[in-house]
Amino acid sequence: MTGTQRLHDATCDVWDLPQAGAAGDLHPATGTDPATDRYLATIAPAYGVLGRVMAQLSGIFLLALTRDGGGPGLHLDHGMYTIARDQLAEAQDTVASVTVPETARRHHAALDNLAAQLAAAARGIERMAARMSGDEHARRDVLRHLAEAQRLLIATAEPDAGITPVDFDNACCSCAVRKPTA
Amino acid sequence: MADYSIHVLEYSYVPEYHKSGVLYGAHNEGYVKLPYCYVLIRSADHVALVDVGYNHKDYGQHLAEKFGVENWRSPKVVLAEMGLTPEDVDTIFVTHAHFDHFGNVEDFPNATFYIQREEIEKWVWAMSLPDRLKWMMIAVDPSDVLRGVNLAAQGRLRTVEGSVENVLPGIDLHLAKDSHTFGSMWVTVRNDGKAQSDDTWVLAGDLVYQFTNIKNDGSVVGVDEMYTPVGLALGSQMNLLLATEEMMKQTGYDAHRVIPIHEEGLADTFPCRISDEGLRISEICLADGAESFVK
Ligand SMILES: [Zn+2]
Numbered sequence: 001m002t003g004t005q006r007l008h009d010a011t012c013d014v015w016d017l018p019q020a021g022a023a024g025d026l027h028p029a030t031g032t033d034p035a036t037d038r039y040l041a042t043i044a045p046a047y048g049v050l051g052r053v054m055a056q057l058s059g060i061f062l063l064a065l066t067r068d069g070g071g072p073g074l075h076l077d078h079g080m081y082t083i084a085r086d087q088l089a090e091a092q093d094t095v096a097s098v099t100v101p102e103t104a105r106r107h108h109a110a111l112d113n114l115a116a117q118l119a120a121a122a123r124g125i126e127r128m129a130a131r132m133s134g135d136e137h138a139r140r141d142v143l144r145h146l147a148e149a150q151r152l153l154i155a156t157a158e159p160d161a162g163i164t165p166v167d168f169d170n171a172c173c174s175c176a177v178r179k180p181t182a
Numbered sequence: 183m184a185d186y187s188i189h190v191l192e193y194s195y196v197p198e199y200h201k202s203g204v205l206y207g208a209h210n211e212g213y214v215k216l217p218y219c220y221v222l223i224r225s226a227d228h229v230a231l232v233d234v235g236y237n238h239k240d241y242g243q244h245l246a247e248k249f250g251v252e253n254w255r256s257p258k259v260v261l262a263e264m265g266l267t268p269e270d271v272d273t274i275f276v277t278h279a280h281f282d283h284f285g286n287v288e289d290f291p292n293a294t295f296y297i298q299r300e301e302i303e304k305w306v307w308a309m310s311l312p313d314r315l316k317w318m319m320i321a322v323d324p325s326d327v328l329r330g331v332n333l334a335a336q337g338r339l340r341t342v343e344g345s346v347e348n349v350l351p352g353i354d355l356h357l358a359k360d361s362h363t364f365g366s367m368w369v370t371v372r373n374d375g376k377a378q379s380d381d382t383w384v385l386a387g388d389l390v391y392q393f394t395n396i397k398n399d400g401s402v403v404g405v406d407e408m409y410t411p412v413g414l415a416l417g418s419q420m421n422l423l424l425a426t427e428e429m430m431k432q433t434g435y436d437a438h439r440v441i442p443i444h445e446e447g448l449a450d451t452f453p454c455r456i457s458d459e460g461l462r463i464s465e466i467c468l469a470d471g472a473e474s475f476v477k
Contacts, residue, residue: 055328058328065335066340080307143331143335
């Protein structure tokens with residue numbers, strides 16, 4: 001990556017997304033275009049929320065699947081689930097209302113899809129908890145939506161704009177390292 | 183009688199790490215080498231690991247460039263030195279959910295994983311907090327939780343609540359609540375299999391980074407030696423110290439039986455060798471009849 005590029009190289013396979021037919025590059029490109037910068041600045045907090053909602057839904061699903069006692073259906077912690085649902089709705093509002101420059105059309109479509117995948121995963125968890133479905137198929141469906149969300153989360157990362165799934169600056173075993181000077 | 187062989191296997195390292203990250207309060211005291219390791223616990227019946235390292239596929243290059251993490255080797259390469267493959271590993275104890283301990287689960291297709299339920303529950307809670315409280319989410323990769331749910335769906339993840347004895351024969355798990363992380367765990371091996379063991383080893387995870395956390399200069403408070411916590415406490419330093427006391431108590435206060443995994447000085451205490459890949463293998467103990475891997 002060069003200093004002015006915001007995104008992975010255009011040839012990087014991280015961008016090989018199913019919606020490749022859509023117009024425009026997935027990456028909003030440079031840091032010299034004010035409209036793109038405004039878009040990235042607006043979307044950054046929503047991206048962070050979407051990543052955390054993905055982790056919340058994954059964690060809630062994990063806890064429900066591993067709960068002692070088992071039995072039919074999914075033993076959901078509804079308090080945790082409601083918070084994740086509400087935060088997802090807020091992030092979806094932000095994604096829906098942001099002004100999208102031409103440079104960011106594919107990026108925005110991918111983010112929109114990411115939010116939709118999370119919403120679908122949430123609905124699946126809810127249905128399992130309500131015992132409307134609890135079979136292997138329903139479980140796989142939730143996992144599929146979460147996995148797709150994760151792929152999109154990584155694909156839409158823009159590290160130079162502070163849009164990353166992990167904050168490595170504070171990692172327990174990699175913080176406080178003398179940074180290479182070269 | 184010893185049931186298990188225990189080896190600390192280095193899989194990567196950081197050549198220069200701020201000492202203050204390792205030892206609370208050691209500001210402006212320079213740098214130390216920080217090895218990255220996991221621990222192999224092996225008997226005639228089981229091959230177990232404590233932690234799995236980070237997901238190099240996703241983050242290796244980034245870590246290498248940003249933090250100078252060097253010489254990462256895959257579990258396949260690291261375990262080959264021990265005559266094992268990742269497929270041989272049947273049990274994995276994840277001490278906490280930081281990405282450099284819980285990130286590489288996909289490399290172990292046949293293992294059942296154990297993690298404290300508290301760790302996952304509180305991370306989910308932390309993930310729901312606003313950005314101004316984001317410090318609580320440091321070093322957690324949302325994707326790791328997703329990898330965890332995949333394990334759970336396959337029936338390969340067990341969430342543990344507090345202390346559990348004999349998860350494998352003679353191996354206990356212990357919770358250090360609100361310490362380095364919300365639900366950090368240490369692993370105790372009673373190698374003679376006795377309830378009141380005379381041959382106990384403690385695998386400390388990140389509750390202790392180096393021996394200095396157990397035996398630090400105590401002149402500041404007028405004693406020869408004192409425990410001093412690691413540089414990162416998401417819970418409290420008090421809880422880190424109390425966990426250290428409990429770990430030490432389990433070993434009969436034999437400090438060299440509490441095994442830190444970021445400790446270059448294991449080489450001074452235990453037999454070891456450097457592999458062809460330039461990574462250290464430290465032999466903590468051998469099961470009865472087992473051959474040494476460091477000769
Ligand atoms: Zn840690």
